[in-house]
Amino acid sequence: MREKKTSGKRSKRSITEINEKIKKGDVQVLTAEEMKKLVESSGVEIAYKEVDVVTTGTFGAMCSSGAIINLGHSDPPIKIHRAWINDVEACHPGAAVDLYLGATMMSDIKPFEYGGGHVIEDLIMGKEVEVRAVASGTDCYPRTKLNTTLTKDDLNQFYLLNFRNCYQHYACATNSRDEIIYTYMGKLLPKFRNATFSGSGVLNPLMNDPDYETIGIGTRIFLGGAQGYIIGEGTQHDPRNRFGTLMVRGDCKKMDPQFIRGASITKYGTTLYLGIGIPIPILNEGLAKKTAILDEDILTNIVDYGVPRRERPKLGEVSYEELKSGAIVINDKKVKVSPLSSLKKARIIAETLKSWIENSLFYLSGPVERLPTDMVLKPMKQTEEIAFVNTVMYDAVTCTEHDEIKEVANRIISRSVNHVIVADEQGKLKGIVTSWDITKAVAEGKKKLVDIIVRKVLTTTPNESLEAASRKMAQHQISALPVIDHNGKVLGIITSEDISKLRGR
Amino acid sequence: MVRILLKFSEEIIEKPITAQVILEHKVPISIVAAHTDSQGGEILVEVPSTHAERLIDAFRKRGVTVTVPKLIEIDSEKCFDCGACLSLCPVSAISLKEDFSVAFDDKKCIGSPCSMCVDACPVRAIKLVEQHSSGSK
Numbered sequence: 071m072r073e074k075k076t077s078g079k080r081s082k083r084s085i086t087e088i089n090e091k092i093k094k095g096d097v098q099v100l101t102a103e104e105m106k107k108l109v110e111s112s113g114v115e116i117a118y119k120e121v122d123v124v125t126t127g128t129f130g131a132m133c134s135s136g137a138i139i140n141l142g143h144s145d146p147p148i149k150i151h152r153a154w155i156n157d158v159e160a161c162h163p164g165a166a167v168d169l170y171l172g173a174t175m176m177s178d179i180k181p182f183e184y185g186g187g188h189v190i191e192d193l194i195m196g197k198e199v200e201v202r203a204v205a206s207g208t209d210c211y212p213r214t215k216l217n218t219t220l221t222k223d224d225l226n227q228f229y230l231l232n233f234r235n236c237y238q239h240y241a242c243a244t245n246s247r248d249e250i251i252y253t254y255m256g257k258l259l260p261k262f263r264n265a266t267f268s269g270s271g272v273l274n275p276l277m278n279d280p281d282y283e284t285i286g287i288g289t290r291i292f293l294g295g296a297q298g299y300i301i302g303e304g305t306q307h308d309p310r311n312r313f314g315t316l317m318v319r320g321d322c323k324k325m326d327p328q329f330i331r332g333a334s335i336t337k338y339g340t341t342l343y344l345g346i347g348i349p350i351p352i353l354n355e356g357l358a359k360k361t362a363i364l365d366e367d368i369l370t371n372i373v374d375y376g377v378p379r380r381e382r383p384k385l386g387e388v389s390y391e392e393l394k395s396g397a398i399v400i401n402d403k404k405v406k407v408s409p410l411s412s413l414k415k416a417r418i419i420a421e422t423l424k425s426w427i428e429n430s431l432f433y434l435s436g437p438v439e440r441l442p443t444d445m446v447l448k449p450m451k452q453t454e455e456i457a458f459v460n461t462v463m464y465d466a467v468t469c470t471e472h473d474e475i476k477e478v479a480n481r482i483i484s485r486s487v488n489h490v491i492v493a494d495e496q497g498k499l500k501g502i503v504t505s506w507d508i509t510k511a512v513a514e515g516k517k518k519l520v521d522i523i524v525r526k527v528l529t530t531t532p533n534e535s536l537e538a539a540s541r542k543m544a545q546h547q548i549s550a551l552p553v554i555d556h557n558g559k560v561l562g563i564i565t566s567e568d569i570s571k572l573r574g575r
Numbered sequence: 576m577v578r579i580l581l582k583f584s585e586e587i588i589e590k591p592i593t594a595q596v597i598l599e600h601k602v603p604i605s606i607v608a609a610h611t612d613s614q615g616g617e618i619l620v621e622v623p624s625t626h627a628e629r630l631i632d633a634f635r636k637r638g639v640t641v642t643v644p645k646l647i648e649i650d651s652e653k654c655f656d657c658g659a660c661l662s663l664c665p666v667s668a669i670s671l672k673e674d675f676s677v678a679f680d681d682k683k684c685i686g687s688p689c690s691m692c693v694d695a696c697p698v699r700a701i702k703l704v705e706q707h708s709s710g711s712k
Contacts, residue, residue, distance in 0.1 A: 129655070131697065183699075256659050257695040264662035331655060333697035343655065343697065396661065396671060406662035408695075414656040414675035 083353050085436045088122045092430050099123045099349075099427045101420040102273050102361055109362035118358035123427055123434065126275040127292070127347040127419030130268050130411025131333060133174050133254065134234035134305065135342040137190050137322055140226040141167040141201065144218075149211035153203035154178070155189050166211060170231070173332075173342035185340025188332030190230070193222045194294075195327045228322040230294060230330075234304035236346045238276035238314040239370050242267040242388055242407070244400055246556070247376035248529060252337035256410055258375055262400045265372065266408045270416035271365045271390030275348035276314045278361045284351050285316075286437025292347030292423045293318055295326025297432060300348075308447040316441075318346065329419065345415055347423040351434050365391035372400060377531065378538050380449060459539050460532035462572060463553045463562035466491040471500060475519050479508050489550040491560055492523050498558045501525045502550075529554045532561060540569050577627045578607065580688065581618045582640040588615050596633045602626045608688045619644055619688045645703040646686040647693065649679050653700035660692035660701060 091097040098121050100108060105124045109117045139160070149166045152159065157179045160169040173187040192199060203216040222228050243255035244265040251258050256266040271277070279285050289300040298320025307315045322330075329345035352358050368390040374383040385400060392398050398407050426432035468491045469478050478490055482505050492501040501523035511522045530539045530551040539551055543566050550565040583592070588611060597604055608619040622630050631641045647668075656677045660669050668683035669692060686703065693701050 130657075257663060257691075259663065266659070266662065331698060334699065335697055336694040341697075343657075406664075408660065408662040409658040409671075410697075412655050412657045412675070413671075417675065 083122065083351070085351050085353070085434050088351050089433045091122060092427055092433055095428075095430055097122050097427060099125060099424045101417070101424055102126045102278050102350075103417065103420070105358075105361045106272060106364060109358070114355060114359045114362065117362065118352060118355045121352050121358065123424075124278060124350045124352060124357075124361040125347060125420045125423040125427070126270075126278050126350065127273050127345065127416040127421075127423065128236060128270040128275060128411060129329065129345040129415035129419060130270075130343060131254070131335070131341045132232060132235045132344045132346075133341045135190075135230065135232040135344055136170055136172040136186060137193075138227060138229045138231045139169045139171060140228075141169065141220070142224070142226050143167055144213060144216055146213045147211045148203060148205045148213035148216050149208060150203045150216070151205045153201065153216075155201050156184070156192070156199050157202075158184070158186050158189050160186075174339055176340050182337065182339055183334050185332065185334070187340050187342035190322065190342060191327060191330060191332040193225075193228065194322055194325050194330060196221060222323050225323075230298070230318070230320045230322050230325070230344075232304075232316075232318050232344070234306055234315045235318055235344065236275055236304070236316045236348075237269060238274060238280070238312050239271075239368060239390075240268040240313075241371050241373040242393060242398070243373055243375045244385065244405070245376040246374045246383075251376060252335070253375050254335055254338050254341075255375055256408060257336060262403065262405060264406050264408065265398060265400065266410050267370070267390075267393045268410045269370075269390070270411060270413055271368050271394060272363060273413075273416045273420055274368075275346060275350075276316070277312075277363060277368060279348075279350050279357065280312065280314075280360060280363075282309070282314065282437075282441040282443060283357060284353065284436065285348060286440040288435055288438040289348065290433070290435040291318065291349075292345065292419055292426070292432075293320035293325070294322070294330035294344055294346075295328060295422075296320055296324035300437070303441045303445075306447055307442065307445060309441070309443045309445065311447075313447070314441065316346075329415070343412075345419045347419040349423060349427060349432070349434055351436075365389060365394060372398070377533065378535065379533060457536045457572065458532065459530050459534045459536060459553055459564055462536060462568050463532065463564045464568075466552060466560055466563035468493045468560065469503070469519070470494065471520055471523065473519050475508060475511055475517060475522070478503060478519060479512075482508065489563060489565065491552050491563060492519075493560050497560055499527065499529065499552055499554050499560050502527050502552060504550075527552060530564060531555070536564075536569055536572070539564060540566065576621045577624045578619060578621050578644055578685075579627070579631060580642045580644040580686075581620060581634055582642070583611065583615050583618070584638065584640075585613070585615045587638045588613065590637070592634070592637045592639060593618065593620070595637070596630060600626065600630060600633060602630060604630070608685045610688055617688045619685055643705070644686040644688065645705055646681055646684045647679070647690075647701050648704045649677065650700040650702065653698045654696075655698065657697065659695050659697060663691040663695050665689060665691065 157177045160171045171186045175186040177184040207214040245258035302317040304315030304317045331343040372385040467485045488505045490503045507522045553562040605621045666683045668680045672678045
């Protein structure tokens, strides 16, 4: 028999009690958004008394997703070496016919447009997929080739098994560069002209239980429209910085394509959009308070994705309330913001989970082990040194807009360079002139430098990797990049010739 | 007002054709969007519907290819209201409604000369489509 604690003001609520209420059909459930309103109007004490469960939801791109698939044995049997489903290569981590299909794996035929996420969606929708496999052939598994078509009903197991999902919050992305960049945070316009963010803020599952009191291994959740489970903390779980993540598992055969969708992020690759909802049992008054968190209290950094480094520059802090308003301020300028995860779907997920619980279709399960709250996210140990622009750049040969073409031509010869950077009195970049531009000017009889300066110049910064800088030059078919600081001041120049020399060494 | 798309080839791009048409017909033409360089270009203009036919003739006579711009269309079956397209729209034709649904206003959309949102959609729900009528009212 359970003993009631009488020492405190109120007895604490238990998951068993909540499940009894669910069974009887008199459980009190609110979505996280409704909970804030109740706490605001009636206070934490009343909210704790009245509410048993708060439901949360998020629907966003979750790249570290994938599915475990067991094909069943062929006759004669095969021990798969490599396999493809709809031309997307699956990895083969285990015995004969077990496959793991990663969401970001791209199709050999339509890379960037079709990938593992789409295959998972197609299978869930009941579509037929083509399976192709090769093997080396053994005495017990003689078959070396396999071609077949399958639907989800033909599979033994078809489970979503995701290493890292459901970030507690995420950075807001913007771009300092002078060109559009395509990132996993979407399409970012030049010079901070837009920003993107991900996550549902007040509806975010982990944000509503930030100390992971009720979330851990064994917690039953809404996963892709079905019931799934948390199987541990996700990879890169970083609780101290409120970047908690989850590892989850769920039965794809029961999932609803409305809540699990393959996606293509232009020039980044394919992924899987997934809906996750977690019920938070209000076991104590503290949880009632925590689930009343407001968007204005959830802060995140504005991060410059224009700098492709592990530590990207932070430009400031912003709240989810500002992010959801559609515009934020970066460098004193109003900038439009795109949410990348669907706030509408997040709300639908929290509401669906609420109705499941109210209709006795979903029972809560407490964690058998809680998520770590004190682990640290480590960077990669690297044994190979990576070169950055500042290791190859050298002082640029410069001129001003008022110089004569002849003067510049002389400078090109005396300093034996091909590129002269045009700068103003403060050293700020104004353009570039190449020996080819000078040759062309002479041929066309042009005398003034201002007529031949190339004003639209692609640039780099000292801490950009050489690989990224070379990529930029190759993409735009140019042979040099001025190196500038964040104010546009010229610091030097790098040329593709110098990079090639370095590589050749 | 009617929106028409003017395409200029490399041969005629340096001629002041738009200005000439305005002077000749004494009709205000507002430029909504323009992309031009030495290889040619496109200008999206808005003209009074009463003068549209005359102006189209005048542009065509000067070698300009005149078409109705394609506008975007959002496939509501595919779209899951993420909003990735929002911040890319220069004319705020795409917005989020109170319930966080993505709303599209075809009267504001400048269509094919812009197309910024098209490749930002993770489920390829945005397509450029021919307009059925002769442009908006």
